[in-house]
Amino acid sequence: MDSSTLIQLNKISLYLLIIPVALFYLFKINSIPSGMGGGERILSGLLMISSGILVYFSTLGLWKNRTVSLLSVFWFYFSPVILTYGRLLSPIPSGIFLIVFLFFSFIYFENKLFKALSFIIFIILLKIIYPSFYLFNSFFDYKHYSVNFFKLISGQFLFFTNDTFWWGGAREYGILFLAVLPFLIFGLYDLLVIKGQKLKLPLYFIFSILILSAGSPHLPESQEFLLAIPFFAMILGKGAHLFFSSHFSTILKYAIILSFAGFFTYQLIDFTHYYFIHYSLRVRNEASYHATAF
Known part of the structure; x- marks a missing residue:
């Protein structure tokens, strides 16, 4: 199969990933969650879809492998955070789009001045569209830093419970599906042993976001760590x-893949x-409770 055919198949695969995610974002958008207009939230879905496209081209520029790029987009689109926040009027979709665009500029701009300029523009735009980012309003919380740090990297938070936001979607799931754990281990190993600092860039972005997020005085309500999702998807x-x-042997490989x-x-x-079902009922009940109580 020639390269042009492979490129076309890659594009088709990318479109096929976007379609079910777009349908998920649009399904009952006027009623779930209740109390929010659906029209404004369509922008969040568009930002998430656009961020996925940036993830594709960023990983393609970084690792020069279209299969890795498609797999990264798949994990990005089908993570609990992206599915949830693509339906919410929240600064998270804008923040994710901005930070992926910053990553994209670091990959494709070799000039250090352009990279510095991209970072400055990122900070300015983040201040405008994500004013609740804690560093714009409060101080680094040293007192609870270690507790917050270990909470954010705990298996409970990563795979089982998302308690970072009142409108946080299905709290019964973490920021990643447990099913991806083997690939996360393989990916972390690959980036740790790979030669070349630039090739480790997703790991550096996650670590930087983790350091900043753990200093938030507003955890668990604070959402800054969710900006690391695109880089988890890349890994x-x-x-x-x-x-x-x-x-692996063919039989073993297929058995693992099917499992x-x-x-x-x-x-x-x-x-x-x-x-x-459960999330929409919970939000409706909590909204009713607050309306009655206050």
Whole structure:
């Protein structure tokens, strides 16, 4: 198969990833969550979809592998955070788009002056569209730093419970699906042993966001760590590619792939159930409680 055909197949695959995510964002957008207009929230979905496209081209520029890029976009679009916040009127979609664009500029701009200028523009725009970012309004919380740090990297927060925001979607799931854990381990290993500092850039972005987020005096309500999701997706893309390229026996590899696919599909369906049934009821009940109490 020639390169032009592969590029076309890659583009088609990217479009096929966007379609189900767009449908998820639009489904019952006027009623879930209740009390929010659907029209304004369409912008959040568009920002998330655009961020995924930037993730694709960023990883393509970084690792020169279209399969890794597609896998990264897949993990990005189908993470609990991206599915949830693409339906909310929140600064998170704008913040994610900005930070992925900053990453994109670091990949494609070799000139240090352009990189510095991109960072300055990023800070200015972040101040405008994400004024609740804690560093713009309060001080670094040294007192609870270690507690916050270990909370953010805990398995409980990453895979099982998202308590970072009142409108946080299905709290029964963390910021990643548990099914992706093997690929996260493979991806982290690959980035740790790979030569070349630039190739480790997603890891540096996650670490930087973690350091800043752990200093927030507003945890667990603070949401800054959610900006790391695109870079987790990139690591998962790298890890999945490494896993599928590993020299397991054919039978073992297919058995693992089928097991993973089944578990991931189950978690995705279960998350969708929690979001459209349990989450919508909880938000409606909590909104009713606050309206009555205050």
